[in-house]
Amino acid sequence: MMVPAEPTWGFAVLMGLLGSLGALIPACLVLFIPDGWRHRAMPYLLSYATGTMLATAIIGLIPEALGHIPILEVGLSLLAGLVLFFVLEWTVIWRHAHGGGVRPRAAFFKA
Numbered sequence: 123m124m125v126p127a128e129p130t131w132g133f134a135v136l137m138g139l140l141g142s143l144g145a146l147i148p149a150c151l152v153l154f155i156p157d158g159w160r161h162r163a164m165p166y167l168l169s170y171a172t173g174t175m176l177a178t179a180i181i182g183l184i185p186e187a188l189g190h191i192p193i194l195e196v197g198l199s200l201l202a203g204l205v206l207f208f209v210l211e212w213t214v215i216w217r218h219a220h221g222g223g224v225r226p227r228a229a230f231f232k233a
Contacts, residue, residue: 184200
């Protein structure tokens with residue numbers, strides 16, 4: 123396989139390598155954080171990573187969807203998806219509550 127001699131090819135490879143380092147370095151830095159702080163921060167870091175991946179996927183699919191269906195349907199589908207994720211997250215948090223007392227976020231569903 124021959125590599126094209128275009129300058130954009132080298133730029134794309136360079137940016138790919140820089141992007142990989144930009145992801146690898148922070149991941150390695152997490153290993154040097156003390157265990158207690160890391161265990162407290164991990165749910166937030168996982169939430170951030172999940173949100174970033176979902177946002178990237180959604181933003182990447184919007185132009186494709188707009189090419190096939192009207193903008194109103196795309197907007198309503200996005201809104202329905204966001205509401206569904208919100209309700210799903212609250213349901214998981216609500217059911218995951220421990221202890222025999224009052225559930226910490228059960229009041230959200232009583233309204």
